[in-house]
């Protein structure tokens with residue numbers, strides 16, 4: 001009888017332990033969360049590896065299998081320093097959540113958001129800091145489809161300070177006039193074409209106006225790529 005009781009008690013305790021373990025996993029996702037990378041780990045990364053990591057993360061984002069992270073814990077840890085894997089120059093459009101798109105966490109990406117994802121002196125300064133000081137290995141200029149700023153530039157909108165912002169996008173519109181088809185903001189294919197050219201201009205500006213970043217690229221210390229994100233399906237395509 002005592003033996004039976006002991007077995008029953010053991011089974012109960014065992015079951016309780018499993019239940020507690022399951023509850024712990026649910027409430028503390030940090031236990032399975034990827035850790036923030038250290039400087040030593042960042043030093044070993046290459047731009048090509050980071051790009052591959054981001055593309056795999058984008059696949060998880062599209063499939064709805066993103067990683068659960070403990071943001072509170074990561075924020076506390078990051079107080080000690082930042083070692084981003086990449087700098088992403090993206091549009092500030094709220095349909096373009098940069099970390100989510102690549103299934104990355106706090107501390108992984110040095111995000112520079114500006115409406116129209118153009119490159120000016122301020123963005124160049126931030127990018128040089130991200131790569132030459134903070135150690136990022138990849139620069140990605142990421143445009144997106146259905147961009148309101150690009151559409152406004154196509155329509156030649158003039159309104160307050162937005163006029164100056166749109167002036168930065170006009171060169172992309174001007175080099176897109178070879179497009180075959182309707183060249184207006186209602187034609188999504190034309191808007192996409194202009195957005196791709198806008199990314200190409202940003203890549204060119206980085207290489208032309210930042211000798212620091214150009215030298216880092218030439219020496220293989222960083223990789224520079226352009227992409228176009230589709231908010232409709234989460235797909236990211238390379239812009240060459």
Ligand SMILES: [Zn+2]
Nearest residue numbers: 091093147148
């Ligand atoms: Zn946009």
